[in-house]
Amino acid sequence: MVERHVTLKDVAKRAGVSTAVVSAAISGSATTIRMSEATRLRVERAIAETGYRVNHAAKSLSMSRSGIIAAVVPKIANPVFEFAIRGIQAAAEEAGDVLMLADALWIEPGTHLMQRMVGTRMVDGFLVRSPHLGSETIEELTSRTIPYVILQTPDDDERRTSIWVDDHAGIAVATEHLLRLGHRRIALIGGPDQAYGGPRVEGYLDTLRSAGLRPDPRLVHRSGFDPHVVAQSAMAVLTGPEPPTAMIIDNVIAAPGALATIVDLGLRVPEDLSVVVYQDLPIADVLRPAPTTIRMPVYEAGVRGYRALRQLIDGKRARSALVKSPRPKLIDRGSTAPPRA
Amino acid sequence: MVERHVTLKDVAKRAGVSTAVVSAAISGSATTIRMSEATRLRVERAIAETGYRVNHAAKSLSMSRSGIIAAVVPKIANPVFEFAIRGIQAAAEEAGDVLMLADALWIEPGTHLMQRMVGTRMVDGFLVRSPHLGSETIEELTSRTIPYVILQTPDDDERRTSIWVDDHAGIAVATEHLLRLGHRRIALIGGPDQAYGGPRVEGYLDTLRSAGLRPDPRLVHRSGFDPHVVAQSAMAVLTGPEPPTAMIIDNVIAAPGALATIVDLGLRVPEDLSVVVYQDLPIADVLRPAPTTIRMPVYEAGVRGYRALRQLIDGKRARSALVKSPRPKLIDRGSTAPPRA
DNA sequence: TTGAAAGCGATACCAT
């Protein structure tokens, strides 16, 4: 059952030509080689008859390029990243590249996988969520040896290429919607646990200020991604003095948990509390209450991210970019209403 | 900025030995080569100093093996498969293999990716959910050229290797739990849309019969994975004549949708209706109502699946297997109670 | 204990 792999040489022999011709016939004509139609047909027939398929390792070695790019995703099931992945995949496919997925969880600990993947040039480049994996930067891990693009994380370091969406504008859309309904006490919870002042919080604060309101810091909880912490934040905000009449949940991962907390408190949505979730998520329709969300151009960011990566792989420069189109869009699922008198 | 890749030869030169020695020093001693401690140290120092990393393509070509296996997952965010993936990853990592993920959605349409991945021997083998991708079997797609293992799908074809969990026993645990609470009219909905008679339905029917009950076919809906269809099924069952007092949702993907339907109907869980979801899912805790679930050894199936695949890659045989341990376990989240009088 | 050299399979330059 050894059934040796069919090689270029086999095809060449069968077609009665040299391997150079077969190779050229396959690659279209990237090289200067031109051949007669008759020859090309003979080669194509030989390929079909032998069932020849190019050997990936040999081709990679010869071309010093694998045609594989990797996306290191924070958690394989992160619904937002899923959209980005689809965009990356579509763009990669179109360009003839193969996308390989790897969970950041597998990569962080010993970085064994990272070393394997990028250190050995198993992949030509990769997209990743953050410039940091654990405490080390990617540059340290890769020894700057391979191109990469950072997704979804604003980054002004000129030496890196980063593609992200307009969080400021997205949160602004959510905030404006609630303001327009008449809400004045709007909470913001569940956001990434960074220093106060990320674009999301800014978008929220700026929008409130533009409306002539003075933001109440007690209504802002940057509680990270841990469901328990988010639930506690939601609980604290909703049961405190002067509770909000509306809430923006700034974090898809946290959204189901925060909604559960609201249900557990016996609050009705939207009668007692209006809710907007930042970033649309696939299961939004089947959550109860079904949350009104803000859909961001994450798919497009994936496409742009891939294209930038390809530039880098091809030795060109690729500038960081903020993806502004399509604009943030509010998907109304009825979880908002005017506040009660 | 060309910065050529450091090769074995560079290391050899620096250490003052031949490439054969360096290669042996790296691979431990898979070969018959033994070397002096002094030499080994010199080589290791040279490796460290040059920052040498093996070139994946060259190694693959030389060994006719890539060290990469692929898992073709039905939908990247399928929560159950996520557990399996973790198992596969852990086992692969332990064995020194790299796991590459690919979404079946990308593969089905033109099978372009499949051809690339397996046809070119980019990967040594793969795990996949079903022997069918679209209408073609994997064998057709791969020309039987590469080892693969089927996960989660019972399969008695001797020529394939399949690893799955005991659906029959899992559903039986759910059914028995409800029977023990006193339920007699138990619905089963949302299962894979196969012919009546899969192990899940059998587990349900057998358990009812063992309890001396006569199953009511109107309570069984194999409605597939489409949320809308499942919602309709749930609606039909719950609003029909003689509605059930308990419901088993046989499908994690459908679970949130079915729960939403229950909420929308104004039914209280568990007062008006007891609910058990087959297969535990990560977000169960934050769904409302939080469903009691059956946890299956899916992680373990992933591990077993990887091991079987490795056997095949190594040219050994690997038998199909039903993973029975750990046993199905009911995770009680309070969505069940005795039926009302 | 170590080195030389023959592959692995494809690409692409240089002849013809």
Next chain:
DNA sequence: ATGGTATCGCTTTCAA
């Protein structure tokens, strides 16, 4: 228009 062949980087057999 087509063929010969060096090359990519590594593994492994065979000699020394």
